[in-house]
Amino acid sequence: MRASIAIVAGFLLTALFSLSSGARDTWPTPPAADIPPPQVSGPLQGGTADHTKFDQLKGPFSSGPEVTVACLGCHTETGDHFMRNIHWTWSYTNEETGQQLGKRYLINNFCTNSRGNEGMCAQCHAGYGWKDESFDFTDETNIDCLVCHETTGTYYKTPNSAGNAACSVMFEGKPPIDLAAVAQSVTLPQRANCGACHFNGGGGDNVKHGDLSSALKSPPRTLDVHMGVDGLNFACTACHITNRHVWAGSRYQVVSKDTEGTGKPGQRTDVATCESCHGLSPHPVDSLAGFKLNDHVQSIACQTCHIPEIARGGVATVVDWDWRTAGKTKDGEGYHEEGYIQGNGNHRYTYKSIKGNFTYDEEFPPAYGWFDGQMLYTTIDTQFDPQAESIEINGFTGSREDPKSRIWPFKRMHTWQPYDKGNGTLVYTHLWGEDDAAYWGNYDMGKSIAKGMADFGLPYSGEFGFIQTISWWPITHMVAPKEQALGCGDCHTPQDSRLQFVEGVYMPGRDHNRWLDIIGTLLVAGTLGGILIHGLVRFFSPSHGSKGEHH
């Protein structure tokens, strides 16, 4: 009886195993549907209300804030919640370094600074009307609910101030927005909502991040295994889980090594790490390689192998920006030049009078380094040697010896940008404005810096130059399907290892002791030589042919 039970159980197990392995052959791509299923948005799915049925949203609305008042009429606590998040404050204080960070204060090496340029830059502030220091951050009705929640695709924002005529012309002639229709369309944020700003950071599609581009609005699974419309169709918030309008996942303090994994059901909804879904042993242990891969999780970020290239999907990213060449005019007018055709066939500007020269790249390997999650920013307050060859906008720390560090992929951004040559600081440039100091219109960098600094009471020596700056962008999106992940030999190889510049660890295949290899080769060659000589002497010795006996 027992034996027969065992046999039946064995059969069942075998059947189960073959079933599951059969299922994995097509995993995880279901057949492509004509109409993709709704985007997956994390725990809040399905919804309990149809916003088209709310009288409050019938309108008519004459402005965005009127819609916000309607939203807050039902969502009574949302205003209070929302005004605490970084999309609203643009301000972040690093608890460990005490540095004042956030878009409101930082300098980057793209358009350099939003401060003083809010009339333009705060288009991407999740609020209405921030054009200068007078903006009221305590007024809930300034919140822009629609930019994140509308789904008609007809909603757009324009700069909060007019700017110079040369620039404002770009925003003319847009169709009016039917705010009632837009308000009734609200749902959980879709990729296109987040992408309206995050895909266009730095002034254009994928310019800044390299792993966030318009290609992710409707990506195939091969571009992003999580967001693929023919795969899991995740919205951003499936991973960037939201609690009271505060999102998991931070670039200021990155969780570089998650040691907790999935947690129990209902837990761990506050992180956007790979491990929070995939656990701490993500690879199936069905082979020795799987066993070793799970070991690697301790030293290597998932992104390092699973995002083999930056800027995949046909949209290029800017890797080099040269402000030194900005300001050239033709007949007194600014102009731009096209010179790069990216993967999806679109032209990109390689020169703009208002910004200088750009160099693009796509589908290129990241830079790699030990990263503990901590970024050290060069802010407007940071003094450095004015003769320095280059400075890091956001240097990062980490090492093999640090238990929080893992090897991460980065996009490296190189820029020549203006700085205060006398004081050794970066500068706020006044780019956007209607006045005659605004660089975008008058092309006078000295004037633009003088006003950019003076407006915030900052010292400026009056002498500017251009300095090379580097910024580092941890790469974490556009996760490729596993069959496109890097193989062992991409790193464990003596030539052109992906990790050839990563120090602090001995990697078999990449590393070797030169002297040991020389001595070892000599030993083996010497042995062969000795055998050859011994054999030749035997062969030519007078008694050749006579046999000795046992050795």
Next chain:
Amino acid sequence: MATRRVKIFSLFERFWHWSQMLLIVALLITGFGLHGFHDLFTFEEAVTLHTSAALALLLLWIFSVFWLFTTRTWRHFIPSASGMWGVLRFYSYGIFKGERHPYRKAYWRKHNPLQALAYLMLKIVLFPAIWITGLAYLFYFAWRDVPHATQWLNGVAVVHTAAAFMILAFVLIHVYMLTIGHSFREHVMPMINGFDEVDLTPEEEAYLSKDQPGDIR
């Protein structure tokens, strides 16, 4: 004293020898591939083959150690200085003169003194050096957080690689030795069918003829 053909390598010893040979050749080829000396395999294939072969070899060694001690055959590997000079002199001089090999195989001493010493060193120095470092290498991630783990790993890798070079040199000499004396074929045959010519005492001859007639021809 009579010279007879006697079974000196049991079935287990022959199985041990040849499977060890195959595994060591596989380990040398894949190991030097992992080290970056050639590209016959992808790194993943090489790791898989190398690790599988190493684990199989460790299992084989566990069985062989058990066998050596339960059958008392470990005594064949006890080093002895007696007769060493003669063997050394033969390989470096006498062989060229067509002299006869000075060592006679005995039933309880089937290796000459140089052989016994070489195999002993292999067993107690080179093999432990390579398997201890190999296991440390394999399970590096279990001790990566001890202080100075990367320096230790570097040392582990150096010892492992150095031992591999020496084992390769041993293999080359070992194979070359088969060409000395009898024909290559006659040297290999005992490790295939188990029988070789051995000097027997009258007591051994009588015992084998009576009690183990299958082991003597």
